[in-house]
C-alpha cells in the first residue's frame with residue numbers, strides 16, 4: 001500500500017481518498033488514482049491518496065463489521081485516525097451485474113445503506129458503511145463506485161476528485177457537486193438524511 005501525501009503551505013481542509021478496499025478492485029482504482037496524483041495536490045490544506053488499500057484479498061463487504069477486523073479494514077481505520085480527514089472518499093469498483101442491487105431503492109431496507117446514485121456514465125455515489133459513520137471520524141464521507149470493466153468511468157471520476165481537491169471547504173465541495181449534478185446530489189442528500197435517521201433510531 002502506497003500513501004501519497006500532499007501538504008499545501010496554506011491551511012485548509014484535509015482530504016483522504018482511498019481506492020481498492022477489498023478483493024481485487026485495487027487493480028482498477030490504482031492506475032486512475034495514480035493518474036490523479038500526477039496532477040499534483042491542493043492549493044490549500046492537505047490531500048492524502050491511497051491508490052489501492054489492497055490488490056488481492058478476499059472480498060469482505062465494508063458493510064460487515066468483520067471487514068474492520070481484517071488487515072485491510074484495520075489499515076483503513078489507521079489511515080483515517082492518522083490523517084483525520086474532513087472529507088473522506090473511498091473508491092470501489094463494481095461488476096456490471098451488481099449495478100441493479102447497488103442502485104436499488106430497497107437497498108436501505110435490505111442492506112442498511114442507501115442506494116447509490118449514478119452521477120454520470122456509470123460513476124455512482126453513495127454513503128459509507130454504518131460502521132465507519134458511527135465513529136464520526138470525518139465531516140463528509142463518500143463512497144464511490146466505478147465500473148470494474150472498461151475505462152472505469154475514469155474521466156468522470158477524475159472530475160469528481162478534482163472538485164474535492166480544489167474546493168477549500170467541505171461546504172464548497174458540496175456546493176460544487178450540487179451545481180454539477182443538481183438532481184443527483186439532492187436525492188443523495190435526502191437518502192443520506194434518512195440513513196442517519198435510521199442509524200440514530202437503531203442506536204437509541
Ligand SMILES: [Zn+2]
Pocket residue numbers: 021022025091092093
Ligand atoms: Zn468495493
